[in-house]
Amino acid sequence: MQHTPNIVRRRAFTLLELLVVIGIVVLLAGLVLAVSSSVVRASEERATRNTLTVLDTALEEYERTLDRRVTYRSGAYTGYTADALTVAGVLQRYDIDTAPSAPPAGSGVTAWTGLAQPYASAITPAGLPAYSNLPFRRTAHLIWAMSQAPSSAAIMAQLPDAVFRGIRPPGTSAGYTGVRHCIDSWETPIIAIFPGREATPADAAAIVDKDGTVKSDSEWATVQQGGFRLSCKDRRVLWVSAGNDARLTDQVGANYQPSADNLNSYEP
16 A cells, blocks of 8 residues: 655745744834944043043143133134233233234244145135134144143144044145144044133123123134134133034024034033
8 A cells, every 4th residue: 555655745835924024123223223323422521521621621721731721812803803922011911812824933934835625715615614724723732732741742742643634734745844723533633622711890891791801702702703602611721513514503593613523621
């Protein structure tokens, strides 16, 4: 007697089952990508905040070597006059001048390079202010000054070399100079915002900040003049990163204000 072998018939997946499986795979892939993006973003922010902290600590050490705060000469802007070089016959000391036309003396650089985008001469799509070459140059000047003091330079040395970028003089293709700027995780230069000079009885109350300094153009000028519409605290320089969107400022109506995702060395 011949026996017919048992044949096991396997049921194929239905179209609905395949669609469900594909949907689950797509959902899981989306979740993985979202988590990965969030992790990368958090890592980038931590790295930039660490850079801001190191710069702030190095500046504090530099000011200890000076035995005083870094001084900044504010320029003229709407409703405000430029800080005088001489007050009551006394020549004032300004570490960072209003609009440096040349790199700091002793740096070995005779002229600033022409600044390409995003540092243009008009409001840019990236939300950087017109004439941002001024805050850029002022910041590079300060970083150079800090690097000249061994104690603050040692603190800055904690940062990886990759966060520093040299500035070339115009018409030069070889060799970066000793004047540098510092970039954040998104390749945008970090900017230093300076408090104004110490207020005097002659200054109007309207232009004096809570820390007893006059509003500087670095703080409070229009964005077209390189100002950021915020106030430093406790006479401390504020270090600012443009954050993930690379926008230092956002337009609100006809005005500009600091971008919501900016990262600061302290809360202004």
